[in-house]
Amino acid sequence: MRYFLDTEYDGFGGPLLSLALVPEDGGEEFYAVIAHDRVADPWVERHVVPFLDMVPEALGGPRLSRRDAAGALVHWLAHDSAPDIIADWPEDLAQLAMLLVTGPGQMVHSPPLTLRFVPLHGFSTAANSAVPHNALHDARALRDHIMKQLE
Numbered sequence: 327m328r329y330f331l332d333t334e335y336d337g338f339g340g341p342l343l344s345l346a347l348v349p350e351d352g353g354e355e356f357y358a359v360i361a362h363d364r365v366a367d368p369w370v371e372r373h374v375v376p377f378l379d380m381v382p383e384a385l386g387g388p389r390l391s392r393r394d395a396a397g398a399l400v401h402w403l404a405h406d407s408a409p410d411i412i413a414d415w416p417e418d419l420a421q422l423a424m425l426l427v428t429g430p431g432q433m434v435h436s437p438p439l440t441l442r443f444v445p446l447h448g449f450s451t452a453a454n455s456a457v458p459h460n461a462l463h464d465a466r467a468l469r470d471h472i473m474k475q476l477e
């Protein structure tokens with residue numbers, strides 16, 4: 327199954343703040359917000375932080391530690407033996423990959439994953455998102471755009 331990924335993070339090279347995966351079939355979605363103190367990047371403070379919780383109630387929840395978010399993510403993916411995870415920005419894939427690493431030489435138990443970078447020239451997920459810079463809504467915009475192209 328294809329899943330469309332978006333993440334929000336605290337500026338270039340900064341820590342992960344939220345991560346969403348939405349499946350191509352419109353089924354159950356994954357959304358997690360990582361516990362953080364205050365963010366360092368003023369742009370992120372203004373354009374990302376206020377929207378972190380603007381998701382359907384069923385997907386809301388407490389802030390998670392990175393470890394718990396990683397655990398929740400692989401648990402959510404466990405039903406799929408070959409997830410194909412698509413993003414339009416390399417950092418989204420990097421953030422997901424690094425979330426799986428829990429310490430030196432340690433990672434959560436994950437199914438095999440394909441991480442796929444699909445450059446989208448002239449398309450902005452945020453500009454087409456119902457809630458720009460919210461990872462869930464941006465991931466939905468990415469899915470809608472790519473699936474439409476595949477029709």
Ligand SMILES: [Mg+2]
Pocket residue numbers: 332333334452458459460461464
């Ligand atoms: Mg985004």
